[in-house]
Amino acid sequence: MEKKNIDWANIGFGYHTTDKRFVSNYKNGAWDDGVLTEDANIVLNECAGVLQYAQTIFEGLKAYTTEDGHIVTFRPDLNAQRMVDSAKFLEMPPFPADRFVEAVVETVKANAAYVPPYGSGATLYIRPYMFGSNPVIGVKPADEYQFRVFTTPVGPYFKGGAQPITIKVSDYDRAAPHGTGHIKAGLNYAMSLHAIVTAHAEGFDENMYLDAATRTKVEETGGANFIFVTKDNKIVTPHSSSILPSITRRSLIHVAKEYLGLEVEEREVYFDEVKDFAECGLCGTAAVISPVGKIYDHGNEICFPSGMDAMGPITQKLYDTLTGIQMGRIKAPEGWIKVIE
Numbered sequence: 653m654e655k656k657n658i659d660w661a662n663i664g665f666g667y668h669t670t671d672k673r674f675v676s677n678y679k680n681g682a683w684d685d686g687v688l689t690e691d692a693n694i695v696l697n698e699c700a701g702v703l704q705y706a707q708t709i710f711e712g713l714k715a716y717t718t719e720d721g722h723i724v725t726f727r728p729d730l731n732a733q734r735m736v737d738s739a740k741f742l743e744m745p746p747f748p749a750d751r752f753v754e755a756v757v758e759t760v761k762a763n764a765a766y767v768p769p770y771g772s773g774a775t776l777y778i779r780p781y782m783f784g785s786n787p788v789i790g791v792k793p794a795d796e797y798q799f800r801v802f803t804t805p806v807g808p809y810f811k812g813g814a815q816p817i818t819i820k821v822s823d824y825d826r827a828a829p830h831g832t833g834h835i836k837a838g839l840n841y842a843m844s845l846h847a848i849v850t851a852h853a854e855g856f857d858e859n860m861y862l863d864a865a866t867r868t869k870v871e872e873t874g875g876a877n878f879i880f881v882t883k884d885n886k887i888v889t890p891h892s893s894s895i896l897p898s899i900t901r902r903s904l905i906h907v908a909k910e911y912l913g914l915e916v917e918e919r920e921v922y923f924d925e926v927k928d929f930a931e932c933g934l935c936g937t938a939a940v941i942s943p944v945g946k947i948y949d950h951g952n953e954i955c956f957p958s959g960m961d962a963m964g965p966i967t968q969k970l971y972d973t974l975t976g977i978q979m980g981r982i983k984a985p986e987g988w989i990k991v992i993e
């Protein structure tokens with residue numbers, strides 16, 4: 653199959669329309685079979701549930717080419733399950749997890765010409781999502797829904813190596829206790845926009861959110877979970893019921909324990925302890941791990957010993973091992989790599 657003539661190294665992280673997308677509709681209590689379509693546009697009633705009351709959830713994962721030339725995705729079953737959990741919490745009918753994986757596979761296959769070659773650093777980003785589609789004026793769940801999967805090629809997250817970033821402790825809250833922080837609902841991202849635009853305007857790369865109730869514990873950023881490394885090489889990662897259960901974080905915990913023999917603590921992490929850690933990173937699908945060099949907290953700076961030039965040594969080992977597993981250079985645990993073709 654001939655690849656599209658795309659400058660993979662320079663496409664950046666933006667939306668480029670690809671050939672096909674998957675669409676399935678939910679009506680009268682059932683999901684239809686779904687189809688692949690060339691139409692990238694959606695026509696909705698002006699009163700559709702998603703437009704009025706933000707009843708929408710999504711997922712994000714990547715397809716890429718491994719060292720031996722296969723197109724694969726990484727643990728799509730976990731994205732499928734997380735979307736089921738998100739749907740239940742927003743009173744939406746879950747799209748069945750096995751059908752989610754099939755839809756991802758079908759959509760990637762139909763757009764295989766857009767899957768970047770091995771070694772380019774670029775990937776095909778996959779965006780499954782669903783929303784309430786029928787008119788709703790009183791505040792209640794919609795009766796009809798649409799589930800879709802589209803893909804878009806995205807460039808290497810780090811051009812020329814992962815440079816440590818500077819983040820700030822946000823004055824805003826991301827998620828309330830017992831709220832929607834643990835699901836991937838569009839509304840969580842809408843309310844983070846003011847906070848991230850403000851942080852960028854102040855010269856910071858990201859926000860660190862603390863727990864909304866006490867503002868003493870580390871939660872996550874707008875799009876990634878935290879991992880810390882102690883001075884004696886233990887991995888510490890925040891446990892909270894109001895953060896998104898990152899698939900990358902869960903995978904890194906396994907890698908740390910089973911591949912690198914490191915001790916891992918998943919627990920509440922008080923902001924007061926952060927100054928004592930040796931390394932800090934943000935983990936998520938987009939970058940796998942972005943190293944954090946500095947945290948700014950209302951006039952005080954925490955500078956990690958790993959510095960502003962490169963990833964810390966343990967972060968680098970975690971990054972190299974997980975990306976090695978993803979790219980087929982290191983043997984993956986059973987079921988982690990879904991071969992598409």
Ligand SMILES: Cc1ncc(COP(=O)(O)O)c(C=O)c1O
Pocket residue numbers: 712872873874875876877896897898899900901935936937938
């Ligand atoms: C709020 C938030 N936390 C964490 C993550 C990382 O999750 P994952 O590793 O599953 O991409 C994401 C990205 O999906 C996110 O949006």
